[in-house]
Amino acid sequence: MGHLLEDLRWRGIIYQETDADGMEETLEKEKISLYCGVDPTADSMHIGHLLPFLTLRRFQQHGHRPIVLVGGFTGLIGDPSGKSEERKLQTMEQVELNVQGIKSQLEKIFDFEGDNGAVMTNNYDWAGPMNLITFLRDYGKHIGVNYMLAKDTVASRLDTGISFTEFTYTLLQAIDFLHLYKNFNCKMQIGGSDQWGNITTGLEMIRKMAGEGAKAYGMTIPLVTKADGTKFGKTEGGAIWLDPKKTTPYEFYQFWINTADADVIKYLKYFTFLGKEEIEALEASVETEPHLRNAQRALAEAMTRMIHGEESLQQAIRITEALFSGDVKSLSAEEVEQGFKDVPTHLYEGEELGLVDVLVAAKISSSRRQAREDIQNGAVSINGERVTDVQYELTEEDRLGGASTIIRRGKKKYFMIRY
Known part of the structure; x- marks a missing residue:
């Protein structure tokens, strides 16, 4: 014993x-x-x-x-x-x-x-x-x-x-x-x-x-602490809940995958049921190949699987990969909801579905002139695909799961358009 x-x-x-x-x-x-x-x-x-x-x-x-x-x-x-x-x-x-x-x-x-x-x-x-x-x-x-x-x-x-x-x-x-x-x-x-x-x-x-x-x-x-002195389990959005309605499985997965190198081995020991050998191998990986983030991935997978089940874990991984590659077309309506829960959302009620009109109405671009420039410069993507045609009209096909369109401006700025 x-x-x-x-x-x-x-x-x-x-x-x-x-x-x-x-x-x-x-x-x-x-x-x-x-x-x-x-x-x-x-x-x-x-x-x-x-x-x-x-x-x-x-x-x-x-x-x-x-x-x-x-x-x-x-x-x-x-x-x-x-x-x-x-x-x-x-x-x-x-x-x-x-x-x-x-x-x-x-x-x-x-x-x-x-x-x-x-x-x-x-x-x-x-x-x-x-x-x-x-x-x-x-x-x-x-x-x-x-x-x-x-x-x-x-x-x-x-x-x-x-x-x-x-x-x-x-x-x-x-x-x-x-x-x-x-x-x-x-x-x-x-x-x-x-x-x-x-x-x-x-x-x-x-x-x-x-x-x-x-x-x-x-x-x-012991009280769970973070190496940088900030409070464990809190993010800008507040606590990380176990209820998927309060913290989606994707957000839950993201929380663990974003663990700092200085904390990840401690958390693997505390929270997962991985054995000593496995954790020591991951510790070596943090030392020698930290860019691979193998330890963080093992932690995020173990925790999401335990609290939300295999299906939600696979969903969280799919959303993560889609956001990383920018290819969000493969996501279901529910996955889009999870992945883009915190991005600015605009309910578009206009008749005109020209891309320029939508960009201005949703305040993605500051003016029609700016919208045209953004499109011509290749700074605008619809559901992960770059659009450079100023005359582009949004269609049914641009609605993911029939419900929303994800527009990206620049490298990182995402917006959700609902209809």
Whole structure:
């Protein structure tokens, strides 16, 4: 079993452990159940959520049973971790919608079949029906206020203020760990480094309430960072979501393929299930032939395939190649939508379909004279093909998937015309 922990250490995935020796011993002796949770603060997870769950999946591959917890209850309260102010409370309906969205994404990562098939849980099932007396007498009694005040997530908020609601969050997460320990024989919790305080509160609760000889462990994962100091998982357009409606598979693929050489090997270790030899070969490729971007391609393919499936991956590759070569005629209407999601779009309602008219109406060229010059100079392409005829008229055939035309001016400027 040392093989699993050895692999996690080689990947740089273990940040903190509560009892490294005890954990190693337990993992060598038995197959355990262990959990990781996510609060449904949005209807989709983003890539910042992935690493703890992918780590849980590595345990599953070694025969352990993952318990995936979606916090339908804790999501109503709000985790103070990493926030300098109170979270906005969400409605029950919104949280329930978010839970459904997140569940479907987690189902892509885990295997739910077989002896160690993953178990999906929602803490609303046991915490929702709990009354105040039970909360105060059975649980609150066991954790001291001084102990809670010493937690980083609470201490960092004492100056700016923290409500009693968010103050109790660490207790609620501790109740989850205790519940899973008692009902699912769950012996370990995994979380991001900001969850250390909540995990250790859970261990304290188990120690106090599960009797002598209760053995449970906690492990955190490092915060994912970028070599240039900017925040991982964010682009100018915002977060990289797992929901294809929020971040298209093409954009998702592009995010990973644009990883810097300085980060790509670390991300291959963190996020993919490629083996040590394969990753070391890609590392050598980054050193000796960085222009080929083999490591980035392997990363982008593995991640897009895992989250969006083979078909969406092939689509993302097709769009990438078409944009690179400029030949966009081969793309379907849906692929055009994905590939050109962020380019300036003009809804053309004019009768005249002369290219000059369209260029001026869509503000691609500043005047008719400029439009004619652009066309004559070979600076204008329609769906990847250069047009130099000033009299050119757009026809049905110029509409990709019958819906839109892609006009390129110069080398890089793309525009979408809709009708």
